[in-house]
Amino acid sequence: MNAPLTSPLAGGFADPARDAAHAFRAVLDAMARPGRIHAVSGGAAPGLSAAAATVLLTLTDATTALHLAGALDNDALRRWIAFHTGAPLAAAADAGFALGRWPDLQPVTRFRIGEPAFPDRSATLIVEVERLEPDGPRLTGPGIRDTARLSLPETAAFRANRALFPLGFDIILTCGDRLAALPRSTIVEDC
Amino acid sequence: MSAPRTPSRAMPPQDRAARPGNRPDRKGTAVSDYNFAYLDEQTKRMIRRALLKALAVPGYQVPFASREMPMPYGWGTGGVQVTAACLTPGDRLKVIDQGADDTTNAVSIRRFFQRTAGVAVTERTADATVIQTRHRIPEQPLTEAQILVYQVPIPEPLRFLEPRETETRKMHELEEYGLMHVKLYEDIARHGEIATSYAYPVKVEGRYVMDPSPIPKFDNPKLADNPAIQLFGAGRESRIYAVPPYSQVVSLDFEDHPFVASKADHDCDLCGASESYLDEVITDDRGSRMFVCSDTDFCNARQAAGHRGRLSAQEVA
Numbered sequence: 001m002n003a004p005l006t007s008p009l010a011g012g013f014a015d016p017a018r019d020a021a022h023a024f025r026a027v028l029d030a031m032a033r034p035g036r037i038h039a040v041s042g043g044a045a046p047g048l049s050a051a052a053a054t055v056l057l058t059l060t061d062a063t064t065a066l067h068l069a070g071a072l073d074n075d076a077l078r079r080w081i082a083f084h085t086g087a088p089l090a091a092a093a094d095a096g097f098a099l100g101r102w103p104d105l106q107p108v109t110r111f112r113i114g115e116p117a118f119p120d121r122s123a124t125l126i127v128e129v130e131r132l133e134p135d136g137p138r139l140t141g142p143g144i145r146d147t148a149r150l151s152l153p154e155t156a157a158f159r160a161n162r163a164l165f166p167l168g169f170d171i172i173l174t175c176g177d178r179l180a181a182l183p184r185s186t187i188v189e190d191c
Numbered sequence: 192m193s194a195p196r197t198p199s200r201a202m203p204p205q206d207r208a209a210r211p212g213n214r215p216d217r218k219g220t221a222v223s224d225y226n227f228a229y230l231d232e233q234t235k236r237m238i239r240r241a242l243l244k245a246l247a248v249p250g251y252q253v254p255f256a257s258r259e260m261p262m263p264y265g266w267g268t269g270g271v272q273v274t275a276a277c278l279t280p281g282d283r284l285k286v287i288d289q290g291a292d293d294t295t296n297a298v299s300i301r302r303f304f305q306r307t308a309g310v311a312v313t314e315r316t317a318d319a320t321v322i323q324t325r326h327r328i329p330e331q332p333l334t335e336a337q338i339l340v341y342q343v344p345i346p347e348p349l350r351f352l353e354p355r356e357t358e359t360r361k362m363h364e365l366e367e368y369g370l371m372h373v374k375l376y377e378d379i380a381r382h383g384e385i386a387t388s389y390a391y392p393v394k395v396e397g398r399y400v401m402d403p404s405p406i407p408k409f410d411n412p413k414l415a416d417n418p419a420i421q422l423f424g425a426g427r428e429s430r431i432y433a434v435p436p437y438s439q440v441v442s443l444d445f446e447d448h449p450f451v452a453s454k455a456d457h458d459c460d461l462c463g464a465s466e467s468y469l470d471e472v473i474t475d476d477r478g479s480r481m482f483v484c485s486d487t488d489f490c491n492a493r494q495a496a497g498h499r500g501r502l503s504a505q506e507v508a
Contacts (some may be wrong), residue, residue: 017227017235017421021279024239028277030244032420032435033335059243061236096240116364120244120253142249142396145418166398170247183247185396187433 008079011044013057013066023058027172030181035139035148037132037180045074045084051174052099052126058123060097062086067095070104072128099126106111109160113167122184123169129153132175141186150180158188208253221309224308228275229307234258238276238431242422250353250395250441251363257429267300267325270342275325277338278304283311285319288484290327290468297325304449314486317475321442325457326389328410330467335436341404343425346432348392348402352405368400371443380447383498388453395434408442409468415440462493463500 013019019042024172026038043053054134060066066087068077081087092110093100105111114122136151137158150173152158161168161184168184182188206217223475226232234256241255262270272294280283284304288297292314302322303310313319316331333339345351349359352370362368378386391408395401403414404423414421414434421434444450455469467489469482481502484490486495493505 016232018280019229020232020235025277025279028239028242028246028338028420031243032398032433056374059236059240061233063237064240065235117360118254119248119251121240123246124240124243128342142438145437166248168247170243185247185249 008046008083009077011046011053011080012084012130014044016057019054020058023054026179027055027058027181030172030179031143031170031183033140033143033148034182034186035134035144035150035180037134037178040179041177045080046122047072047074048077048099049128049174050177051179052128055126055172055174055179056081056085056087056099056101058087060087062088064096064121065090066097067100067123069098069100072100072104077132083109084139095123095155096154097124097126101128102112108157111169113161113164113169116167119160119166119168122167125169127153127173129173129175132173132178132180138189138191139182139186143183144186155188155190158182158186162187169172201331219305219312222306225307227280227308228278228304230258230272230275234272235276238272239439240349241431242276242433245317245422245431246435248250248399248434249438250393250399250432252425252430252432254429255431257426260270261303262299264427265344266296267323267342269424269428269431270323270325270340270426270428271424271441273291273340273422273424273431274300274304274321275308278308278310278319279465280309280318282308282314283318285313285316285322285488286324287322287327287329287488288325289470290329290489291487293487294366303314308488314488315492316486325406326407327468327485328406328413330486332413333417335418337419339417339419339421341421341423343402343404343405343423343430344427346402346423346425346428346430347399348390357387363399366398368394368443371400372445375443375445375448379445385448385450391450394443396439397441400443401432401434401440403440407454407468408450409452411440411442411450412452438443455482458500459484459490459493459500460500462490462498462503464490464498 025041026040030038039056043057045053111123133151135149137155139148171182173180241253245253264408286297286301299471316329321338325342389407390405442450458465469486470485472481
């Protein structure tokens with residue numbers, strides 16, 4: 001996807017405070033308006049989309065356990081994460097963030113959905129997708145005026161996740177330099 | 192008692208002026224001695240993670256590790272931390288205190304971000320991208336390009352009914368909100384109507400009962416279906432919560448005592464507006480009073496457009 005990075009020291013934010021501020025506003029708006037696609041920039045990690053690398057730099061640090069799924073659990077990416085974020089790697093059930101392609105993240109029921117008294121103690125999945133377009137399954141719920149559409153990898157898992165509300169995991173979809181989000185509150189329907 | 196002389200006071204004036212962070216012009220000049228928007232990056236990441244979870248579970252209060260800010264608790268430290276985590280260099284910030292742009296709290300917070308983030312500021316609602324507010328929602332409808340950050344003193348709507356955090360947490364968990372309805376009912380039994388006039392409880396997306404911060408209940412209808420992102424920060428109580436755009440927000444009421452968004456039954460004495468929320472101002476010690484828009488930008492814009500109220504003639508002279 002990206003040109004191979006020669007050193008794990010490369011690929012961080014050039015201006016951490018301002019780059020992270022711009023990236024976070026995109027993520028915030030994406031999470032507030034499910035289905036809306038935003039472009040972000042600043043991060044570059046081996047084997048990751050620019051958007052996923054930017055989200056890692058923006059949200060993860062030494063206080064957030066991170067799970068790497070499937071092929072992304074490789075040495076080059078581990079070293080990049082260790083240098084740039086310091087996030088401790090963890091098993092799926094212990095992770096606050098998880099990163100992987102959708103098939104590699106299965107079964108997603110492994111991830112934390114929060115506790116009834118603390119629904120915020122749930123995982124955020126950063127899902128690398130091949131395609132991210134405003135078409136496909138129909139989204140309704142908080143943050144969406146009428147309906148939105150988003151090319152999701154499937155719908156059954158998201159319907160099951162919505163049924164757990166206010167528990168559930170939240171999702172950030174990344175593709176190239178673009179991202180969208182699907183919080184647990186969104187109702188997903190095939191159409 | 193003689194106070195010890197601090198080193199900065201002992202310094203000759205020209206050295207004081209040369210010291211970073213101690214520049215002679217303290218009015219709204221950006222200073223580079225702080226990280227962008229004051230907070231360190233790890234703190235901002237922590238707040239940002241809490242904000243995302245708050246948006247994912249509308250109305251639920253997310254605990255966060257609130258920091259000491261260079262202003263006292265009760266002066267909007269929660270809102271300031273949320274604003275700091277959201278600001279980008281291109282933002283245009285508006286800060287209001289009870290609707291006014293020109294009160295001490297609003298001026299000092301606005302200047303704080305001018306200096307520590309170097310962002311542009313405005314008093315015009317329509318021009319702002321981020322609006323930090325204490326106890327009002329602007330009269331002018333907000334847009335999708337805006338974020339409204341509320342300063343919240345007591346985020347827990349059940350707190351005055353049940354002082355124990357362990358219990359109120361359980362009540363939210365079980366969606367057990369009967370006590371709140373009892374409180375509203377007691378209002379009716381005592382006063383003949385629901386006398387709660389500010390911080391009027393709402394239910395968000397049919398799940399969590401939420402304190403909308405001490406906005407007048409006149410503003411409650413604006414919480415619902417709002418195109419802007421609404422974020423709430425309570426510094427002393429270490430809680431962040433959110434209402435995503437276009438969310439369902441319902442003020443609690445009864446079928447036979449429906450919610451009424453009330454205001455003083457007058458027109459603004461300066462701009463003549465009949466639909467805006469009014470402040471009552473005592474003008475002498477013989478009972479004279481006037482009613483003026485609490486939203487100063489709204490009132491000024493109307494006056495600039497030629498609207499006049501009952502008492503504006505003497506102002507012109």
